[in-house]
Amino acid sequence: MSKTAHVAVIGLGYMGLPMAALLAQNGLKVTGVDIDADKVASLKTGAVPFDEPGLGEVLESAIKSGNLTFVTKVPKADFFIVAVPTPFVISTRTSDLSYVRSATKSIAPLLEKGNIVILESTVPPATCTNVMVPIFEEIAHLENTKDFHVVHCPERAFPGNTMKEIVFNDRMVGADNVEAGEKVVKLYESFVQGSIYLTNSATAEMVKLMENTYRDVNIALANEFAKIAEENDVNIWEAISLANKHPRVNVHLPGPGVGGHCIAIDPWFLTETSERASLIRAARHINDDMPMHVVRLTTSLMPKGSKRVTLLGVAYKPDVDDARETPATHIMELFRQRGFDARAHDFHVKHTDFELHELDEALADADALILVTHHALYKDLDPRRIAKLVRNRLLIDTRNHLDHKKWAEAGFTIKVLGNGRAS
Numbered sequence: 537m538s539k540t541a542h543v544a545v546i547g548l549g550y551m552g553l554p555m556a557a558l559l560a561q562n563g564l565k566v567t568g569v570d571i572d573a574d575k576v577a578s579l580k581t582g583a584v585p586f587d588e589p590g591l592g593e594v595l596e597s598a599i600k601s602g603n604l605t606f607v608t609k610v611p612k613a614d615f616f617i618v619a620v621p622t623p624f625v626i627s628t629r630t631s632d633l634s635y636v637r638s639a640t641k642s643i644a645p646l647l648e649k650g651n652i653v654i655l656e657s658t659v660p661p662a663t664c665t666n667v668m669v670p671i672f673e674e675i676a677h678l679e680n681t682k683d684f685h686v687v688h689c690p691e692r693a694f695p696g697n698t699m700k701e702i703v704f705n706d707r708m709v710g711a712d713n714v715e716a717g718e719k720v721v722k723l724y725e726s727f728v729q730g731s732i733y734l735t736n737s738a739t740a741e742m743v744k745l746m747e748n749t750y751r752d753v754n755i756a757l758a759n760e761f762a763k764i765a766e767e768n769d770v771n772i773w774e775a776i777s778l779a780n781k782h783p784r785v786n787v788h789l790p791g792p793g794v795g796g797h798c799i800a801i802d803p804w805f806l807t808e809t810s811e812r813a814s815l816i817r818a819a820r821h822i823n824d825d826m827p828m829h830v831v832r833l834t835t836s837l838m839p840k841g842s843k844r845v846t847l848l849g850v851a852y853k854p855d856v857d858d859a860r861e862t863p864a865t866h867i868m869e870l871f872r873q874r875g876f877d878a879r880a881h882d883f884h885v886k887h888t889d890f891e892l893h894e895l896d897e898a899l900a901d902a903d904a905l906i907l908v909t910h911h912a913l914y915k916d917l918d919p920r921r922i923a924k925l926v927r928n929r930l931l932i933d934t935r936n937h938l939d940h941k942k943w944a945e946a947g948f949t950i951k952v953l954g955n956g957r958a959s
Contacts, residue, residue: 541723544569544613546639548579548606550586550797550858551656551691552619554698557594558727560604567613568606576606587857587884590699610642615723618643619656619691624801624861630808631660631801633667640668644675649683652716654723656691658744658798660805664688664710664737685716688737689724690744695796696856706730710740748802749816754788755799756819759826762790762954766833772954773936790954792908792934793826793863795852800861827866830953834904834932835874837951842903842928845871847880849909850888857884864908865889883913896925903928910937919946 541564545556548570560566570576575585582599584592598604610616620635636657643653653672655664664686672684688710693701707728711717717734724732735743758776765772776787794800803820807813834845850864851857859865864880868890871878880890881898892898899905899922907914919942923929929948933940940950 541565541615542567542611542613543615543617543723544611544643545617545619546570546610546642547618547620547635547657548575548585549619549621550588550695550698551693551702552617553579553585553595554588554591554693554702555617555619555656555691556604557591557598558699558702559723560598560601561594562726564603564723564726566598566604567611568604569608569610570606571608573608576608579606588698589696594699610639610646612646612648614651615720616643616651616653617656618653621797622657622659622801622805624804629804631805633659633663636663636667637671640671641675644672645677647672647676647678647684649678651684652719653684653686654720655686655688658690658748658802658805659688659741660809661738661741661745662809663741665712685711685713686737687711687716687720688740689720690740692744692747695858696853703727704730707732708740708743709734710737712736745802745806748798749806749819751788752794752799752803752823753815753819754786755791755794756822758788758790759822759829761787763829765954766956768956770956771952772956773952789936791826791863792830792906792953793866794823795860795862795864796858797860800852824866827863827870830863830867830906830908830932830934831870831874833951833953834906834930837930837932837949838904839928839930842876844877844879844902844927845904845906846898846902846926847878848882848898848905848907848914849911850880850882850892851885851909851911854910855884855912857886859885859888862888862909867906867908882909883911899925902926904930904932906932907935907937910935914938919943919948923947 543564543566545552546569548568556566556568582596618639620639623632625632668686692705709717709720721732762772779785803816807817850859852862868878879893879898881895923946931948931950934953936952
C-alpha cells in the first residue's frame with residue numbers, strides 16, 4: 537500500500553478513532569471525520585473521548601507525525617472508511633441505517649474513479665448492495681458506476697481491549713470485485729497482524745452477525761440452565777464448569793442480561809431480513825427477559841416494606857466505561873415502575889440514561905444490593921463497612937463474582953443467580 541494514499545475515516549467512535557490512529561501511526565495520511573464539532577475540537581488537542589487502554593499513546597503519536605487530522609466535513613480521499621453507529625429500533629426490532637445512509641450521501645459527490653468505500657459498521661445482510669450502492673449510483677458524478685467499489689470489512693474488536701484486538705485479530709474483507717478487495721487487504725495489512733480473508737460483501741455481512749449471534753444463543757442457553765438450576769438443588773456455576781470439561785462442550789456463563797452494541801443487537805439484524813430465524817428470536821427473548829428475572833428474584837427475597845435497591849455496576853461488561861445497551865438500564869426501569877427508589881453506582885461509567893451516585897450515597901439505607909457488573913474493584917469492597925450503611929443486608933450476585941464467605945460473615949444473606957442450592 538502506497539504511503540501517499542489518503543484515507544478518510546468517517547465516524548470517530550469506539551472503532552473509527554482507533555482505526556484512524558493506527559492507520560496514521562503506520563504511515564498513511566488520514567483524515568478523521570465526525571459531525572460532532574466539539575469532539576473534533578477536543579481530538580485536535582489529543583484528548584481521548586472514551587476509556588480505551590493504549591489508545592491515547594497511539595493517538596498522540598499519530599497526531600505528532602502529522603499524518604492524522606480531524607474535520608467535520610468529508611474530504612476527497614482514495615479510501616473512505618465508514619465506521620458510524622447502526623442503532624437498534626426497539627419498537628420494530630430493526631436496524632436504524634440513517635447514519636450509514638447519511639455517510640454514504642456525504643461521500644457520493646466526492647467519489648472519483650478508483651475510489652473504494654469500506655463499510656466497517658455492523659449491518660443487516662445486503663446493506664452494501666441494496667442501500668449504499670444505489671445511493672452512490674444516484675448521486676456520484678461518475679459516468680460508469682463500476683468506477684468505484686463498496687467493500688465490507690466489519691470490525692472484530694472488544695471494547696477495553698480494542699487496541700490489541702484490532703491489530704491481532706483475523707479480519708474479513710468482503711468485496712464483490714477482486715481487485716478492489718486486494719487493495720483493501722493491502723490497506724489493512726499496514727497495521728493488522730492477524731490473517732485477512734477475502735470474500736464477497738454478503739458473506740462478510742453474514743459472518744459478522746453470525747459471530748455475535750452464536751454468543752447470544754449460547755448465553756441464552758446458559759440463562760435458561762440457570763433458571764432451571766434455581767428450581768433444583770443445583771449450582772449452575774459448578775454445573776457449567778463440570779459440563780465444560782467435556783472436549784466438545786463450551787457453555788457460556790449466565791447473567792442479568794446481555795448488553796453492548798454487538799451481542800444484544802446483531803441477532804435482530806438477522807431476524808429483520810428472515811422469517812426462518814426462530815431459534816435466534818427465542819434466544820433474544822430469553823436474554824431480554826433476564827432483567828425481569830433479576831427483579832423478581834430480588835423482590836422475592838426482600839423484607840416486607842422494602843423501598844430501596846442499589847445496583848452495583850452499570851457497564852455492560854467489566855472494567856470498562858461502556859454502558860451501551862446495558863441490562864442495568866432495564867433493571868433500573870423495572871424497579872422504578874414498581875415504586876422502588878432504585879440507585880446505581882459504577883467505578884468506570886461516567887454517563888448513563890439515569891443518575892449515578894457515589895458509592896456511600898448509593899448504599900445508604902439500601903434494602904438490597906444487586907451486583908450487575910463484575911468490575912474487579914467490587915471485589916475490594918469491605919462488606920463489614922457496607923453492613924453499617926445499608927438498611928437490610930441482602931446481596932444478589934448476578935455474576936457469581938464476590939467473596940460470598942466474606943459477605944456472609946458480615947451478616948449478609950446472599951443469593952447467586954442460578955444457584956438453587958439452599959444457603
